[in-house]
Amino acid sequence: MLTLNINWFQPFDGVTYSCGAIYLSVNNLLREKRYKKENVVFVGLMSGQSEAKTSQINHYLCPLVTELNQLYSGVAIPTNECPSGTLVHAAILLVACDISAARNTCGFTLHASTNACHICNCQFSHHLDGKGMAHSSFIFSDWIFNTDKKNKSNAERWRQAGSNAERARLEKENGVCWSELH
Template sequence: MLTLNIDWFQPFDGVTYSCSAIYLSINNLLRKERYKKENVVLVRLMPGPSEVKTSQINHYLCPLVAKLNQLYSGAAIPTNKCPSGTLVHAAILLVACDIPAARKTCRFTLHASTNACHICNCWFSCCLDGKGMDCSGFIFSDWIFNTDEENKRNAERWR
C-alpha cells in the first residue's frame, strides 16, 4: 500500500520560486523505516518558477498512473533475495498533501468555486456580504450527479 505525497516548496531564500516533489512512501514498512531516504520513491520533480496549474498536473501524473496500473495487476520486480524477480502488487492507499495540492491532484474544486464538486450539479450560493459561499442547506437526496457524457462534453468544452 502506497501513499502519494505532493508538496510545493521554496528552494531558494529570498526568491519567489516554487517547485514540487511527487513521491511515494510504502505503508507496508514499519513507521520508523517508511520515510528513510532509501525507502522513499521520488517519482517526479516539477520545476518552477511557479506551481503548475490544475490543468498541467496530469502531465506529471500520467506516467505514474500507468506504472501504478501495472503494479496493481502485478509486476515481477528483482530483489536481493530473488534476482529473477518476485511478483509485487501495489495500490495507492491515500494521498497526503496540503489543501491546494489536494485540489489539484484529486480533482477537488478550487477554493473560490461555487460548484460543490466535480461529480454533481450542486452549486453554492454566495453569502449576502459577497465574501464567500453559503454551504448550508445541502440535502444529499437532492443531488443530481453528472453523467459520463456530461463530464466528457464539459471536458471537451473546457479544452
C-alpha cells in the same frame, strides 16, 4: 499499498518560485521506516512561478499512472532472496497533500470556486461585493452527495469537451476536471 504525496516548497529566499515534489511512500513498511529517505520513491519535480494546476500536474502523473497500472497487474522484481524475480503488486491507497494540492491532483476545484465541495453538489454564490464566495445560507438537507461514478463521469465529460470555454463551464457546474488519477 502506496501513498502519493505532492508537496510544494519555495527553494529560494525572497523569490516567488515554487517547486513541487512528487513522491510515493510504501504503507506496508513500519511507520518508523516508511519515510526514511532510502524508502521514499521520488517520482518527479515540478517547477514554476506558482503551484501547478490539474492540467499541468497531469503531465507528471501520466507516466506514473502508466507504471502504477503495470504494478497493479503485477511486475516481477528481482530480490536477494529471489534473483529470478518475485511478483509485486502495488496500488495507491491515498493521496496525502495539503488541501489545494490534493484537490488539484485529484481533479477537483479549489475552495474559492462556486462548487467548492467535492462531496456534494452544493453551489455557492459570490458575496454581494463580488469578493469571494458566500459559504453560508445553505440548506444541508438539500445537498445531493456525489458518487465516485458521477465524479468520474463529470471528469470524463470535461476531458472530452471541445473547447476551453466548455471546460470552464463544466468545471464551474460540476467542480470536477480530468485528473490522470481517474
